[in-house]
Amino acid sequence: MDKDYYSILGVSRNATKEEIKRAYRELAKKYHPDLHPENRKEYEEKFKEISEAYEVLMDDEKRRIYDQYGAEGVKFGPQGFDWSNFTHFDDLQDLFNQFFKDMGFGSFFREERDRNIYITMDLDLKDAYFGGEKNVVYERETTCPECKGTGAKDGKTKKCPTCNGTGQVRNVRNMGFMQYVTVQPCPTCNGKGYIIEEKCPRCKGKGRIIIKENIEVKVPKGVENGTRLRVRGKGTGNDGDLIILVRIREDSRFRREGDDLYTEVSIPFTKAALGTEIPLEHISGERLNVKISPGTQPGEMIKIRGKGMPRLNSHGYGDLFVRINVTIPKNLTQRQRELLMQLDNEPERKGFFHNRFM
Template sequence: MGVDYYSILKVDKNANDDELKKAYRKLAMKWHPDKNINNKKEAEAKFKQISEAYEIINLRRRRPKGQVPPPDAAGPGGATFFQTGPGPNAFRFNPRNANDIFAEIFGFSSPFGDDIFSSFADSQQMSSGPRIAPPIEQMLPCSLEELYKGTTKRMKISREIADASGKTIPVEEILTIDIKPGWKKGTKITFPEKGNEQPNVIPADLVFIIDEKPHSVFTRDGNNLVVAQKISLVEALTGYTVHLTTLDGRKLSIPINSVIHPEYEEMVPREGMPVPKDPTRRGNLRIKFDIKFPTRLTAEQKYGIKKLLSS
């Protein structure tokens, strides 16, 4: 059974050339290896597959019905094919030329490099291809409780979209953002091409960046939670029980039977933040102590302390 190249590009078999090119542009932008630094290997494979599908469909449409490109066929930009299977239709796109296809459609081969902004003007003079609007970034403040338990936020956005005649009209959309347990400050959630639609411009990606609101009790240290307790010298020497309400509402009582010195720290396993890649695991809770020493002692108190501690 042959490869369904139309399915790879997510278009109907009756799609016209403009629809085909639009589908290629959208997928090529999404999976360009330079835009997918964290999963470059997967992106390269997808990028080559998309380029293969686009080029083969184009070549088939330009040839008489029933014929397929021979192994030495060369498409625009020098794309070549070679046979990989026994059947007459078993051809594979040469992956070295995926960037050539991209450059042919967009007018430049690497739109995500460090010189993206300085190269836009030059590339537009050389090509009629659309330019790429830079991403729009928006901070998304979350409480520590929301990052502990996970939550869903709905963001209302206003944007301009183009109708069939090319005229832009204002619309409002609701974007749903699923905050996963344990997500950290700086985590990015991207909604592709949710910026304004303009002629000859690929809409900007909308990027939400997780920000963490300060908490009145806990501070975060990676996957751990840290809490400070103020105690008296008597409590430090004679024993103390820490009472805390966790971020998910549970009550904890943690007895400290050791002598608490200024550098002492109590560690409670698995009472920290969920680990993002495996929320069934948690970091630890670290309890630090701020010991309040008396500003002065009476002679009687000094005598009593010396007698107690020397015995």
């Protein structure tokens, strides 16, 4: 039974060294035993097999012998190929360094994200105007105070005999010149360094409990819809954060646009013509007097400086815009009708019921 090094690497019999190298690197990525912890042995064998083929086909002399006499002709020692025969570790080093970097970074990222807790906070526009402390209640997992997170009754633990209290076991694997030292959490104590003889009754040995957290969160004046507030250390465990997404409910009277506020008031057409002052309750609760000048047109916008929302990232306030709706009576009493007709018949063409085209 002869090994077909070419088909092991999936290359043709006249493949160039470049092609062989590319094929080998591809397979090395696929067969790396660290990626297949569930059947590591099998992949270690596969990895060894492609490495043997690579060793032979990259060496002109060995390849010539192999082409002529088959695998029997290539002598690697009494036990056949082993890692001490492999001379191309340099071709793998960069590949695997990158591997570990990718894997390490990936898991780090996952953890960071999982430890934050995301909640939403619904506020009225008035709350956003004033800001201040808001009460937030939510659930989070935290260290069990009873056992200080050890999971042991009364906090009594015993040093783990497997890792001697370090929580880690070193695993050294040799692949020829390459030595992989991996430090893994101790399987006996799950990386804690101690073992529990009697479980903590409060957390049932988990070391963590779910608590109802009740905190005051400082909401900045002028907070905007979609603002994220971060409370450090209030996520899962003691290192995650609480992230609060602020949502601002629509107000029935005021509409916000950036730092400005918009509202509407309705006045009778006579007041629009004569001018007046109307009371307006501001979002803050303050009573404003809006001055309507004589001859105000329907839809006209009155700007009141500094009566908008507080600016979130700077000092001062936006402006308030009041849109004037002019109401025209639908049903007139006899008297009103007479007065209006009288007004309409005024010879003075400068009257406000006429324009120059009438």
